[in-house]
Amino acid sequence: MQIAGNTLIATGGASGLAEGTVRRFVKHGANAVILDLNEERAERIVAELGPQVRFCKANIESEADVQRAVDMAVDAFGAVHFLVNCAGTTGVGARRTVNRQGPHPLEDFQITVNSYLVGTFNCIRLAAWAMGNNKPNEHGERGVIINTSSVSAFEGQIGQAAYAAAKAGVSGMTLVIARDLAVMGIRCNTVIPGFFMTPRAELAPQALVDQLVGHMVFPRRPAVADEFAHMAQAIAENPIINGENVRLDSGMRMGPK
Numbered sequence: 173m174q175i176a177g178n179t180l181i182a183t184g185g186a187s188g189l190a191e192g193t194v195r196r197f198v199k200h201g202a203n204a205v206i207l208d209l210n211e212e213r214a215e216r217i218v219a220e221l222g223p224q225v226r227f228c229k230a231n232i233e234s235e236a237d238v239q240r241a242v243d244m245a246v247d248a249f250g251a252v253h254f255l256v257n258c259a260g261t262t263g264v265g266a267r268r269t270v271n272r273q274g275p276h277p278l279e280d281f282q283i284t285v286n287s288y289l290v291g292t293f294n295c296i297r298l299a300a301w302a303m304g305n306n307k308p309n310e311h312g313e314r315g316v317i318i319n320t321s322s323v324s325a326f327e328g329q330i331g332q333a334a335y336a337a338a339k340a341g342v343s344g345m346t347l348v349i350a351r352d353l354a355v356m357g358i359r360c361n362t363v364i365p366g367f368f369m370t371p372r373a374e375l376a377p378q379a380l381v382d383q384l385v386g387h388m389v390f391p392r393r394p395a396v397a398d399e400f401a402h403m404a405q406a407i408a409e410n411p412i413i414n415g416e417n418v419r420l421d422s423g424m425r426m427g428p429k
């Protein structure tokens with residue numbers, strides 16, 4: 173599906189991978205709605221990129237919030253064509269299933285799964301409903317959904333049970349959603365990032381950065397947001413990519429720690 177003239181909703185679009193995607197899609201002529209909780213960062217991006225970009229302060233876990241973002245895209249730009257799902261909480265740290273303090277708090281597990289997995293599905297279902305109103309293009313497409321998983325879904329490290337479970341859920345539902353939405357002409361794919369230098373990653377100690385880079389094959393460096401955005405663009409534009417999980421990780425395979 174062509175990017176120019178079409179409209180993207182980017183969850184987490186005020187930062188990191190989704191911000192990079194907003195910037196790349198807008199540069200190629202798309203409109204964009206940033207769905208995020210971070211008003212300050214989002215407003216700065218809107219001021220920089222101009223009227224092609226709007227901000228909706230919204231929590232991906234809330235039905236009413238996400239519907240507001242979808243409505244904003246339709247009111248401002250006439251439709252929703254692309255959904256890029258990147259948002260998710262950084263609030264809960266890694267913890268072993270059991271440690272000296274006791275069992276993993278169940279609530280922390282639920283917070284993580286609710287954010288990355290339930291929040292992603294919430295956005296998919298509401299955006300897909302709106303995409304159903306689009307006139308199909310020459311390939312019969314009405315929309316494209318791009319989710320974000322993690323290499324932790326497949327080689328999660330010690331302490332990452334909740335995050336790995338949430339991301340494995342995102343990867344696992346990708347083909348099912350592609351099958352569900354095929355009748356509407358909507359594709360669904362997931363990108364599996366390795367290690368990208370984003371505001372979230374900038375908080376990581378150098379020792380952790382070195383350790384993660386050490387798990388890479390080539391090139392051995394943190395990736396940058398525009399390399400994620402480039403993949404999102406390829407998925408958006410190529411009508412044959414569907415139901416796929418695409419690793420974007422310099423050949424990285426993480427060890428237990």
Ligand SMILES: NC(=O)c1ccc[n+]([C@@H]2O[C@H](COP(=O)([O-])OP(=O)(O)OC[C@H]3O[C@@H](n4cnc5c(N)ncnc54)[C@H](O)[C@@H]3O)[C@@H](O)[C@H]2O)c1
Nearest residue numbers: 184187188189208209210231232259260322367368370372
């Ligand atoms: N950066 C990496 O190396 C890396 C690696 C693997 C997977 N990922 C995944 O990629 C995605 C994006 O990561 P990033 O590094 O760009 O993160 P980031 O922290 O730079 O950006 C995340 C954005 O999401 C927003 N957000 C958080 N919770 C939200 C909610 N409930 N509702 C709406 N917005 C919310 C934040 O305000 C922030 O702007 C995440 O799902 C992350 O798990 C990142």
